[in-house]
Amino acid sequence: MKDLKYIFSYMRPYRRDLMTAVLLVFAECVFEMIIPLLMSDIVDIGVVNHDLGFMLMQGGRMVLCAVLALVMGLMYARFAARAANGFGAELRLAEYKKLQEYDFSNLDRFSTPSLVTRLTTDVTIMQNAVNGGLRPLVRSPVMLFMGIGMAFILDRDLALVFVIAAPLLGAVLGLIVHKVGPLYNRQQRAVDHVNARVQENLTAMRAIKAFVREERESERFDEVNRELADSSVETFRHAVLNLPVFQLIMYTTVICIMWSGGSFILEGSMTVGELTAFLSYVLQVMNSMMMISNVFLMITRSLASAKRIREVLEERPALSEPAEPIKDIASGSVDFEGVSFKYFEKAKKYALSDINLHIPAGSTVGIIGGTGSAKSTLVQLIPRLYDAAEGRVLVGGRDVRDYDIKALRDAVGIVLQKNVLFSGTIRENLLWGNPDASEEELSRVLEISCADEFMDRMQKGLDTDLGQGGVNVSGGQKQRLCIARTLLKKPKILIFDDSTSAVDTATESRIRHALAELKDVTKIIIAQRVSSVIESDMIVIMDDGRIHAVGKHKELLETDEIYREIYESQMKGGDEHGKSI
């Protein structure tokens, strides 16, 4: 329930709409309740006295009340729609804003599909809860209290039946809601299991078909499917008890009233009309309690979504900004001083341990190492995508934690391994690097990244639409565009995280030589191929999260076992350098 309170606080900007809507429903409800009173006058006074004028007048009043209720209802619809949709939009925006503050480690904690669900489906569910719950939530208490009030006015003694029946009904319905809440959670987990299995199946459909695993997959699905069916039965079995329980108590009450009411009539202390009216109030009170319990059940179902949204909103960005951030990055030198790092605080193993490295400004550094040797992790500490657990990372002679994060990231251009282009034109994508870039600058970076050669072949050149996720270009072309985009930032430090793996060696070597012209820029290149790093001022060999060796190509070839092994595996057959891809 705390989650709900938290989530509903995002209703605040639309509080006025919400309050208006509540008032309008209240008024609508009151007008509706007046109608039966006017009606009884038509019969008891108009018909009995054969007063046609009175009857028409009362009838006119009834129509007036109905029309007023209608007007209230129509206006309510407008305000409620505004409040519900505004609330949904507000939640979505809050989540999206929060997401922009997330750091890499926050993003690692949530998976992409889970974040998407939290921003889309979960918000819709909350919005629908407001939209569907508001009206009954206001009407039921109004009808409840007015019903009880009327009953007491009619016959105080008989109304005492409420004193027993209403709390009893409330208690039982409360008990059911209480029992069903945790069951819904269990059912939700079963739903998650089904979804996970389906997701896995759809993602791997080719592998499943290739290995003829369809039947086994169906069997595996059957497990989670059955789990969901069973837990749903268990949940709903309890949830639907509210209806018979409600009827049982309501019917009992009605019988009691018939009995004692009948006796009162026999005694002469009550009239027939009064008994009929009284009974209709009893029904109204019970009905409204039933509605309240339904609303509660409905809210219980939205709890899971509320919880998931709250988790997004309450996630704290992993990195903190310094009190007096420095915006000027003096030079492109990089130092690692006794740096250790792990992705999760609770992880047993450090991803990086005891890294000490000095990279002078303007130099070219190659990093190679086996799969999982933490090459990417190492370079991601430089633009402060993560913070070191121990030790310091320095850029331009200062701890990265002293800089303004935006300034630091502008100065450090990193071409990520898992890179993406966004829907839009090539130009729009490139301008991410610098929104004010001139045509000359654009053509210059395209030239350096060797993207100019295929740009001519594009139908509309720079204005070619890339499609969602950049589907209209090949892997190698995509990588070159990503490089161009980063170059446009004019960074002091340029990091390539295996960024040319799909580019052929000849083009790659041309890119490398063009980059060498950028004298002031520190270039850090992670590569699989020895040929990509062979000319570097310094080659760093990573092994299992540690720096195994540092040196130039020749030195390493003589002194380092791992380097020699990598070199030979790629240069097999005694070819010249760079011909082995």
Added chain:
Amino acid sequence: MARVFSGKRPENLKRTLKDLVSYIGRHRILMLFVAVLAAISAGANLLGTYMIRPIVNSVTDGSGFSGLIRGVMTAVLIYVVGALSTLGYTQIMVRAAQKILYDIRRDLFDHLQKLSISYFDKNKKGDLMSLFTNDMDTLSDALNNSFSTLIQSFVQTVGTLILLFILNTKLTFLVIIGYGAMFFYIRYSMSRSKYYFAKQQTRLGDLDGYIEEMVAGQKVIKVFNHENANLKTFEEKNKDLRSAGTSALSYSATMIPAVVSIAYINYAIIAIVGGLMVIRGSSDIGSLASYLVFARQSAMPINQLTQQGNFILASLAGAERIFEAMNEEPETDEGTVELVNVREQADGSLIPCKEKTGKWAWTDKGRSGDTDSYKSDKTDAGEGAGELIPLRGYVRFEHVSFGYDPGKDILKDISLYAKPGQKVAFVGSTGAGKTTITNLINRFYDITSGSITYDGIDLKRIKKNDLRRSLGIVLQDTHLFTGTVADNIRFGKPDASPEEIERATRIANADSFITRLPHGYDTEVTGDGANLSQGQRQLLAIARAAVADPPVLILDEATSSVDTRTEKLIEKGMDALMKGRTVFVIAHRLSTVRNADVIIVLEHGRIVERGNHDELIAQKGEYYQLYHGMFELS
């Protein structure tokens, strides 16, 4: 409440209902119970209210205390029956609904397994996912609530009308006119709100698409300090959705108040007309009073129906999408040739066996009829009736053309062969058609023209599952499944023993990292192997192929994500794995294809060069250029 107000309407209501009814029909006895009990429950509720009149009458007409007792006892009886019926139908409905939903989910999943790969190319994964999530959800809500509500509302409407007719026929025509007015208003309002809902739906899709793309690229956004620029676009799209949603909801939310008001106005008219009838003496005041009680109730079921209407339509739209997928034609399999594992007996004859022996044979069980359509070439396929013939792994393409879309051929006039035990490598740039060729061998797609034969048998004549079982494949993207590491390796051979698994992992050189995992082979793989590196996943995929021990092997970029050192480690094992098998290999690194028997260079779907490494280098053509890094691979 997981109901999504979407305004989606089913396109083909009749067919969807028919499909849905066929599922409901499987549990027709339960559903019949639900229907009968729900009707009784609604009837009891109605009758109970009706009992007020005789009770009151019995009190007033002087039959006194005994009359009261008789009336109350009757009411007790009616109510007890009513409450018990409610208990019964709600409990049965919960179970029936879950049985139906279970069936639909199972059949949908099973049917998806039977569809061809091209179906999954055409349909986005997200859309298929939403069949199981959103669409099943709304359907579930509808089954849980709407079915019994519909029956009860129907019984109440009809019951009330009957009682009203009994009480006062003339006035009841007014009630029916009221019903008509409500009905027309509902229809009018629904057709009006359709436009707004459609608009809301488009905007919602737009925003969801944006969220999906941006969340996936969030890390790149961070690296480029692009957060604020994106926020602006998001705010606009969010605002657009809000205003569209507000109009749609403003419209649809007027329905209930409008219907209620129509009912009240009608009620007032009935009261006045009824009053006039009493004044004129054509009715008495007592009947009018009870008539009015029922007239007031008569709008209630209409109200309920209106509330359910939107949900029911939305859920039918969801059901329609589910059944559309289920009515998709499954992958055709007209094959009659079976490929089986065999054991060689002492006398040299072969007998089929369940376990994997590494020896395969084929037999044609159903080749009496249609020899015409698959007139095979000079091969020995004709002799295979019933007897087992050893499978050798001879694959031959003759003038094969293929395109994903008709008229747009990706592969043009491909002819090639791989003799048993040969290694054939494909090289060429992206889009040249390398992967497509391998997809044709395991019949993910059917060719447009030409023929592909496997040991001389046309691929179409071989049972698909047998064909695929006999082809080991390591795909470009490795997908791992929830389960242990051992389960994942066993993927290609469910009954593999621990020894077999270990042998396979040794071949793939995966054993060293597996033994270092926290629980070794029993380590749980989570979230498509998120806890393993790309290289480790690829090693597992290779081990997976190794354990299946097939006569033909397809390696699609199998070692692209393994660093060259690790690649060297597995190379030896791979050589052992490839020995004695026909191998098709697509590789990014030319070092892996160098020792192939034949290298086939593809360009724009055509074979431009073929030969072994030395021949092709000597030719100084495309391969020479590729090899010297003049073109992009991958």
